[in-house]
Structures are given as structure tokens and as C-alpha cells.
Amino acid sequence: MTTTITIRRPDDWHVHLRDGAMLDAVAEYTARQFGRAIVMPNLSPPVTTVAAAQAYRGRIMDAVPQGADFIPLMTCYLTDDADPSEIARGFQDGVFTACKLYPANATTNSAHGVTDIRKLTHVLEAMERIGMPLLIHGEVTDSDVDIFDREAVFIERTLVPLVRDYPALKIVLEHITTADAVDFVEGSGPQVAATITPQHMIINRNAIFAGGIRPHNYCLPIAKRERHRLAVRKAGVSGLPSFFLGTDSAPHEIGRKQSACGCAGIFNAPFAIETYAQVFEEEDALDNFEAFASLNGPAFYGLPVNEGTVTLERTDHVVPGTLGEGETCVVPFHAGETLRWKLVG
Ligand SMILES: NC(=O)N[C@@H](CC(=O)O)C(=O)O
Numbered sequence: 001m002t003t004t005i006t007i008r009r010p011d012d013w014h015v016h017l018r019d020g021a022m023l024d025a026v027a028e029y030t031a032r033q034f035g036r037a038i039v040m041p042n043l044s045p046p047v048t049t050v051a052a053a054q055a056y057r058g059r060i061m062d063a064v065p066q067g068a069d070f071i072p073l074m075t076c077y078l079t080d081d082a083d084p085s086e087i088a089r090g091f092q093d094g095v096f097t098a099c100k101l102y103p104a105n106a107t108t109n110s111a112h113g114v115t116d117i118r119k120l121t122h123v124l125e126a127m128e129r130i131g132m133p134l135l136i137h138g139e140v141t142d143s144d145v146d147i148f149d150r151e152a153v154f155i156e157r158t159l160v161p162l163v164r165d166y167p168a169l170k171i172v173l174e175h176i177t178t179a180d181a182v183d184f185v186e187g188s189g190p191q192v193a194a195t196i197t198p199q200h201m202i203i204n205r206n207a208i209f210a211g212g213i214r215p216h217n218y219c220l221p222i223a224k225r226e227r228h229r230l231a232v233r234k235a236g237v238s239g240l241p242s243f244f245l246g247t248d249s250a251p252h253e254i255g256r257k258q259s260a261c262g263c264a265g266i267f268n269a270p271f272a273i274e275t276y277a278q279v280f281e282e283e284d285a286l287d288n289f290e291a292f293a294s295l296n297g298p299a300f301y302g303l304p305v306n307e308g309t310v311t312l313e314r315t316d317h318v319v320p321g322t323l324g325e326g327e328t329c330v331v332p333f334h335a336g337e338t339l340r341w342k343l344v345g
């Protein structure tokens with residue numbers, strides 16, 4: 001039986017670090033495990049300019065522990081009037097690593113998102129030309145489309161034409177949840193990839209309603225049927241270059257989750273790498289763990305892999321019921337449950 005796992009230091013290709021007190025509370029969890037993280041720009045107001053991204057990057061660096069081996073990679077939130085020259089300048093100056101597309105009102109803090117992708121023609125042309133990745137929250141928002149179908153419908157209505165119209169544009173379909181998304185990515189060229197969260201490899205939609213409503217298992221895209229979970233899990237552990245790690249860790253203060261209208265988002269940052277390790281072990285796929293966590297992402301983004309390593313040990317430990325206090329009190333994914341792997345160095 002394997003008792004230790006050592007892999008090259010991983011990266012998190014999709015995380016919400018928030019701002020202010022919450023940023024101060026959560027940044028250390030991500031910085032402890034990951035060498036780099038793609039930081040989502042859905043603050044309020046969203047990060048839409050080079051200056052805002054530089055300032056936010058500074059606040060993140062102030063929030064991570066002194067001497068942490070961690071680099072935040074910043075993203076630009078696309079709006080209907082996004083400016084191609086500002087975006088290109090940010091990319092060329094090394095401030096923006098990618099742009100993030102939220103369909104308007106698809107998820108937390110996406111009210112300023114894009115109402116019609118045709119408004120982005122000049123932005124997308126520029127991104128395709130300079131090799132800047134487009135990261136997508138892939139869900140339609142039409143109220144007549146069932147919440148469990150929103151990803152599949154987005155692929156059909158928006159993504160298929162997008163890939164056809166911009167064949168060289170690098171695209172990451174973020175936090176995939178369906179067999180449809182897996183098929184789409186596998187059927188596309190190397191310019192299309194996907195991130196996979198721990199929760200979408202572990203829970204199906206029953207977990208949101210197990211014995212009562214479970215707000216801490218509610219995130220967007222919402223967990224789907226078991227057959228979709230199995231497809232996403234298989235893709236995640238496959239080792240294929242187009243699938244890589246992105247936690248989508250999305251902390252919300254406990255009162256904003258346990259509410260008559262609870263926020264979407266699962267806070268998985270504290271034990272993300274342990275949780276993924278458990279999945280790879282269960283699937284007898286530990287040989288592909290490093291590719292998923294540490295190699296495929298940098299290859300897609302055209303960045304070097306990290307220098308150091310991380311080591312996990314087989315040790316049972318119980319996830320705390322809550323972390324933080326007051327306005328930063330959050331319930332972590334797997335609260336109260338026992339995990340089998342522990343990050344030790
Ligand atoms: N995933 C979520 O459920 N929530 C994210 C937004 C997002 O990634 O869609 C958040 O910012 O809270």
C-alpha cells in the first residue's frame with residue numbers, strides 16, 4: 001500500500017480568493033499547497049482594468065504568509081464593453097494571464113458579465129492573435145432552461161460556434177460537471193481544455209438533498225446526476241493533457257450559505273490536494289496525479305512547471321466543522337469527515 005505521495009508542486013487553475021478580511025483568512029490555504037493560482041476576478045466591483053488587477057495582486061501578496069512560495073496569476077473580468085487594447089496591454093505586461101467570461105447573472109457576482117458574446121468580437125480576435133486564454137463559466141442563464149441542463153445547452157449554443165469562429169483561441173471550460181463537457185473537450189483540439197474541481201469528482205446532485213437541504217454542497221455549476229459525476233471523474237484521473245486541476249474554492253461566510261437564499265460556492269481550499277489524492281487513489285490512478293495537478297496546466301498556459309515538490313502522507317485526519325470566525329467563518333468541504341491523506345511538506 002502506498003503511504004507517501006510526492007509530486008512536483010501543483011497549481012490551482014481556478015480559485016476565488018475574495019478581498020478584505022476573507023482574503024486575509026483564506027489566502028494561506030491556497031498558498032500552502034499551490035505554487036500558482038489563477039485568481040478569479042469576480043470581486044465587487046469586478047477586476048476589469050490592468051490597474052485594478054495590479055492592486056488586487058498586491059493585496060493578495062500582502063495576505064499570504066511571509067516567504068510563501070506562491071504567485072497569483074490575475075484574470076480580467078469581461079464585460080460587454082471590454083476594451084481589447086487594455087486587455088492586450090495587460091497580457092503583454094504580464095499582469096493578466098487570461099480573461100474570464102461570465103454570462104451575465106450566471107453565478108456569484110456576475111451581474112456585470114457578458115449579455116451577448118457577439119459584443120466581444122474585437123476582444124476575442126485580439127486574444128486569439130496574442131495567445132491569451134479565455135476562461136469560461138459555461139452555463140446559459142435562460143430561465144426556461146433547467147438548471148441541470150445549463151452547461152450542456154451552453155456547449156451547444158455558445159461553445160461550438162465559438163470554437164468554430166475562433167479556431168486558434170485558447171479556451172478553458174471551467175469547473176466541468178457533465179459528460180457532455182467531457183465529450184466536447186475530448187473532441188476538440190489541444191487549444192481547448194477544462195478544469196475539474198474536487199467536488200464534481202466526488203458528489204452527485206443527491207448530496208445537495210441528503211436527508212435535508214445541504215447548502216454547503218451547493219455550487220455552480222450545480223452537481224449533476226451520477227453518470228455525469230462518473231464521466232467527469234474518469235476524465236480527471238485520465239492523465240489526458242486537456243484536463244487539469246482547478247478547485248473553484250469559493251468561500252462564503254456561513255450565514256450567507258445557511259440562508260433563505262444561500263450563495264453558490266464550495267470552500268475546498270484547506271484540503272484540496274488531499275481530496276484530489278483520495279480520488280486518484282480510489283481510481284487506482286495515482287500515476288496520473290502529477291500530470292493533472294502539476295504538469296497539464298502549465299503546459300496549456302505555456303508556463304514552466306514549478307520547481308519544488310509537495311508530499312502527502314497516509315494519515316487519517318478529521319476536517320474541522322468550521323474555520324475562521326465572525327465575518328470569515330466558513331464551512332469547509334468535507335466538514336466533520338475523515339480524509340485519508342495529509343499534506344506534510
Ligand atoms: N462556483 C460557485 O458556486 N461560486 C463562485 C462563482 C463561480 O465560479 O461560478 C463564487 O464566486 O462564489
Ligand SMILES: [Zn+2]
Binds near residue numbers: 107221
Ligand atoms: Zn464559475
Ligand SMILES: [Zn+2]
Binds near residue numbers: 014015016040248250
Ligand atoms: Zn469559480
